[in-house]
Amino acid sequence: MATRASHNARRSTYGCLSVRTLIALFVSLALSSLAHAADSRKSGFDFMQPSTQATQLDDTQNPAMLWVKDGQLLWNKPDGSAAKSCANCHGEIARMRGVAPRYPAYSSAQKKVVNLSQQISQCRIEQQRATPWPFEHESLLGLEAAIAKESRALPVKPPEHPLLVEAQKRGTTLFNQRIGQVDLSCRDCHDTLAGKKLGGNVIPQGHATGYPIYRLEWQSVGSLQRRLRGCMTAVRAEPYAFGASELVDLEAYLAKRAAGMPLEAPAVRP
Amino acid sequence: MARTLITVPETAKAGEIIEIKALVQHPMETGYRRSSDGDMLPRDLIRTFTCHFVVGPTAASAAEAGELVFAATFHAAVAANPYLSFNFRATASGTLVMVWNGDKGFAQRETVNLRVS
Amino acid sequence: MKRRIFLATSAGAVLSVLSRPVAAVAQSSVLTTLVNEYAAGGVVREGRVKFDIARLVDNGNSVPIEVTVDSPMTRQQHVVGIKIFNEKNPQNDVAQFTLSPQSGRARVATRIRLAATQQLVAVAKMNDGSCWTHTVEVLVTIASCVEE
Numbered sequence: 311m312a313t314r315a316s317h318n319a320r321r322s323t324y325g326c327l328s329v330r331t332l333i334a335l336f337v338s339l340a341l342s343s344l345a346h347a348a349d350s351r352k353s354g355f356d357f358m359q360p361s362t363q364a365t366q367l368d369d370t371q372n373p374a375m376l377w378v379k380d381g382q383l384l385w386n387k388p389d390g391s392a393a394k395s396c397a398n399c400h401g402e403i404a405r406m407r408g409v410a411p412r413y414p415a416y417s418s419a420q421k422k423v424v425n426l427s428q429q430i431s432q433c434r435i436e437q438q439r440a441t442p443w444p445f446e447h448e449s450l451l452g453l454e455a456a457i458a459k460e461s462r463a464l465p466v467k468p469p470e471h472p473l474l475v476e477a478q479k480r481g482t483t484l485f486n487q488r489i490g491q492v493d494l495s496c497r498d499c500h501d502t503l504a505g506k507k508l509g510g511n512v513i514p515q516g517h518a519t520g521y522p523i524y525r526l527e528w529q530s531v532g533s534l535q536r537r538l539r540g541c542m543t544a545v546r547a548e549p550y551a552f553g554a555s556e557l558v559d560l561e562a563y564l565a566k567r568a569a570g571m572p573l574e575a576p577a578v579r580p
Numbered sequence: 581m582a583r584t585l586i587t588v589p590e591t592a593k594a595g596e597i598i599e600i601k602a603l604v605q606h607p608m609e610t611g612y613r614r615s616s617d618g619d620m621l622p623r624d625l626i627r628t629f630t631c632h633f634v635v636g637p638t639a640a641s642a643a644e645a646g647e648l649v650f651a652a653t654f655h656a657a658v659a660a661n662p663y664l665s666f667n668f669r670a671t672a673s674g675t676l677v678m679v680w681n682g683d684k685g686f687a688q689r690e691t692v693n694l695r696v697s
Numbered sequence: 698m699k700r701r702i703f704l705a706t707s708a709g710a711v712l713s714v715l716s717r718p719v720a721a722v723a724q725s726s727v728l729t730t731l732v733n734e735y736a737a738g739g740v741v742r743e744g745r746v747k748f749d750i751a752r753l754v755d756n757g758n759s760v761p762i763e764v765t766v767d768s769p770m771t772r773q774q775h776v777v778g779i780k781i782f783n784e785k786n787p788q789n790d791v792a793q794f795t796l797s798p799q800s801g802r803a804r805v806a807t808r809i810r811l812a813a814t815q816q817l818v819a820v821a822k823m824n825d826g827s828c829w830t831h832t833v834e835v836l837v838t839i840a841s842c843v844e845e
Contacts, residue, residue, distance in 0.1 A: 361751040361761045370587040373661040376605045380583055510838040511755070526756035529607065529660035580755035597801030610810075612787050633799070651795035652807075657786050659759040659808035666794070669770075669801030 351571060354514040354579055357505075362526070366578035374455060374524035374576035377448070377531045381456025384449055390440025396453070399437060403460060410458040411573050414562045416471040423477040425561050427454050427533060428553065445552035451531045455522045458575035466519060466568045474562060481563025484556060490547030496560075511580060517568040518561070520577020527580060534561055584690050586678065591695045592670035600631065600650075601665045604680050604688060610656035626654050626662055626682035633694075635674040646677060654682075670696045724832045728818045731782045731789055732830055739826035746779075746831040748819040757811040757837050766803035766821040766829065770796075776803040778822040785815035811837050 355363060369375050385396045385403045400406065413426040420432055427450055431442035443450040468474060485496040499508070500516030507513070521534040528536075535557045539549035550556045587601040604626065611623025634646035650666045668676070673696045680688040724732075732741055749763040768776045775798045781791040794805045803821065811817075818832045 359751060359753050359755045362755045365759075365761065370585070370601045371603070371663060373603060373605075373663070375585055376583045376603060376661060379585060526759045529758055610787070647799065648795065648797065649799055650797075650805075652805075653793040655788055655790040655792060657783060657788065657791040657810045659810055663806075663808050665763075665804075665806035666796075667800050667802040667804055669799050 349570075351517060351568070352515055353517055353519050353571060353574065355520070355574060355577065357512040357514045358578075358580060362578055362580060366520075366574070372524065372576065372578055374522070374531050374578065377452040377455045377522070377524075378459050378576060379452075379456075380449065381452035381454070384453050385456060388438075390434065390438030392437060392439040394438050396433070399433075403456060406457045406460040408461055408464060410461040410575065411464050411467045412469050414474070414477065414558055414565060415469050416473045422555070423474055423558055423562055425534075425558055426457065427451075428558070430454060430457075446533060446536060448531075451522050451533065454533070455531060455576040458522065458573065461573050462575065463572045465570045465572060466565055468562070468565045468569060477559045477562040478566045480556075481559040481561070481566075484560050485563055489542065490545035492545040492547075494545045496541070516564070517571055518564045519568050519571050520574040520579065522575065523577045523579045525579050531576065534564070584678075584680075584688060586690055586692055588676060588692045588694060591697060594671055594696050595669065596696075597667050597669050598694075599665060600668055600676065601663070602629070602631075602678055602690075603661060603663050605661055606680075606682065606686070608654070608656070608658055608660045608662060612656070623656070624683045624686075625656060626658075626680050626686060628653055628679075628681045629662075629664060630679050631666070631668075632677045632679075633668070633674055634677060635672050637673055646675075649676070670694060672696050724818065724830075725784045725816045727784050727789065728782055728816055728832065732818060732820050732828065735780050735782075735820055735822070736828040737826075739822065739828050741820075741828045741830060743830055743832075745829040746819050746821045748817065748831040748833050750817070750833055750835065759808045760811055761806070761808050763804065763806040764819045764821075764831075768803040768821075768823070770798055770801055770803055772798050775800075775824050776821050777824050779803075779805055780820045780822070781809070781817065782820070783809075783811065783815055783817050785813045786811065791817075811835055813837050 355366065365371050382403060388395045388398070397403070410426055413429065414423050416422070417424045417429060417432065419436065420428070424432070427445070430450060430453055434440045434442045468478070488495045488498070496516060499513050503513050504515040505512065518534050521537070522531050523537070524531050525537070535552055538557055538560055539552070542549035583605045585603040589598050592598050606626050607624060608626065609621050609624040611621070613621045615621055629652040631649040631651070632646035633649050649668050652664060654662060674694060676692045676694055678690045678692070680686065745767040747765045749765070750760060754760050762781075764779055764781070766776045766779065768774060770776065776796045778796065779794045781793075782789050783791050791809055792807060796803060814835065814837045816832055816834050818830055821829045823829070
């Protein structure tokens with residue numbers, strides 16, 4: 311675990327921010343519903359109980375904000391043998407607005423499609439000359455959550471690149487492919503049975519608009535890959551390893567599938 | 581050091597009742613769960629929280645005890661990353677001193693200045 | 698059924714919760730004993746306390762609650778403590794809070810864990826030693842997508 315500085319957040323910064331974000335979110339939701347009158351897509355947020363929704367909408371209650379605060383400190387902290395911080399190259403973290411909705415994206419440096427956490431790792435290796443954090447490391451999730459939060463309410467917008475299109479196609483195949491002893495595909499639950507109940511839970515449509523999320527089941531923040539692996543285990547399939555190209559392909563397809571929907575990161579989910 | 585997120589209005593009118601919200605990062609491991617390898621996960625809880633108020637225009641030092649505003653005792657049934665919201669009647673400017681203590685020597689102290697006009 | 702609940706809970710299951718006020722339902726004897734212990738001889742009555750918990754929540758790992766007590770919170774008349782007990786978690790104690798006239802409002806909000814269908818009680822102790830309670834019944838169902 312990384313050393314964590316402690317800090318306070320005043321209502322003057324957080325309260326206002328969350329109200330502004332809320333308004334922006336509602337305006338963008340309203341606009342998107344006008345633009346796509348026939349759009350039947352729903353965020354997982356819409357399937358949650360009001361008490362969980364309230365936890366997500368209030369930054370002073372959302373536990374994911376603990377990770378965000380950590381990420382905001384890391385943004386400005388020099389690291390690695392280059393002793394550079396994220397801010398040294400990118401400026402204030404607010405300038406990251408619009409970045410998270412693009413991912414996964416094609417990385418010319420890595421010559422493959424990468425998600426946001428893999429891009430952060432690339433920066434750590436190439437720019438900071440630091441050791442990349444392992445998948446699901448608190449600091450990696452914190453930085454990813456802090457960057458994603460800057461794009462709240464912006465529409466998911468995968469960039470156009472022929473190799474990203476290829477990844478999306480592979481992701482589509484994976485999404486529709488039955489797997490595991492339970493013999494279910496992602497589509498079987500999240501398209502065909504979305505809105506119906508599985509045990510005590512409503513099955514959401516599977517739009518990954520809030521990652522990284524604070525999941526009540528995890529009692530912590532986690533990535534979309536952790537969630538995808540959880541689904542795979544649940545249908546008794548062997549999950550792909552963290553960082554596997556198959557998981558990135560699935561993420562790429564999910565981003566295409568959720569294109570235009572507003573980003574909610576860091577969301578709270580059951 | 582744990583991360584905390586404390587929400588207190590910067591200023592208050594004399595006599596105004598303000599809301600204080602405090603989040604702290606902690607797993608609140610119950611002692612009833614097993615790891616994926618089948619081993620019991622040892623209990624690791626925050627046991628107590630206190631909020632004191634030290635009257636005065638300057639930041640309170642660690643030595644100043646102040647007046648007890650609010651206290652909590654937690655058990656395993658308190659959710660991970662404990663959240664608390666409580667109230668305080670602001671009468672004078674001063675410092676709110678919040679302290680979390682728990683198992684494995686967990687100790688976290690935060691101070692927040694409050695300006696009362 | 699009990700065994701399954703225990704196993705699922707110990708694995709960190711997702712639980713959803715449905716609560717309803719205990720109107721005609723008698724308070725569980727477990728809770729009555731705990732309340733009387735906390736009251737330490739003071740008179741215990743129902744009322745003045747409002748235990749807010751959602752009728753339906755998504756997951757028993759984190760259930761938002763709020764307890765408010767009808768009290769002027771003056772030097773003469775105030776709440777000194779609020780205690781919450783549950784009936785069927787592995788431990789009956791949930792949390793205890795200390796308040797004072799400086800609190801201004803007799804209120805506290807937090808998030809708790811619920812392992813099974815059960816009753817919960819909030820007890821407010823006044824500065825005169827009297828205690829007031831609100832008991833709620835909570836329905837907890839085990840849900841689907843748990844992570845092992």
